[in-house]
Amino acid sequence: MQNVKGLPYQDVKISNLSSFDGYQINFRINDHLYQFLVGNKKRPFPLNVMHIFKEKDICIFCNKTIYPYPAGQQICLAFQKQLPSLLNHFQTSYPNDFIA
Ligand SMILES: [Zn+2]
Numbered sequence: 001m002q003n004v005k006g007l008p009y010q011d012v013k014i015s016n017l018s019s020f021d022g023y024q025i026n027f028r029i030n031d032h033l034y035q036f037l038v039g040n041k042k043r044p045f046p047l048n049v050m051h052i053f054k055e056k057d058i059c060i061f062c063n064k065t066i067y068p069y070p071a072g073q074q075i076c077l078a079f080q081k082q083l084p085s086l087l088n089h090f091q092t093s094y095p096n097d098f099i100a
Pocket residue numbers: 051059060061062063064075076077078079
């Protein structure tokens with residue numbers, strides 16, 4: 001996987017979760033949706049990135065066949081290796097969404 005900072009993120013939506021202390025970051029790359037969970041609002045740390053695919057397809061990053069959400073909700077192992085860079089990217093690009 002290339003540097004996550006250079007990926008063409010679209011439809012980025014950062015939500016302040018009430019169900020637990022953290023953020024949910026949804027984004028789309030091409031036609032594929034992903035969900036990035038971040039724990040701890042004051043000192044955010046990355047937890048995982050899940051595929052949220054609408055149709056069965058292959059993830060271009062981890063090359064796994066992904067089944068439609070919610071049955072096939074799985075961690076993306078390609079993003080998983082770059083979680084700190086990914087969190088840093090969103091914190092830098094959307095600083096106003098990370099105010100606890
Ligand atoms: Zn993947």
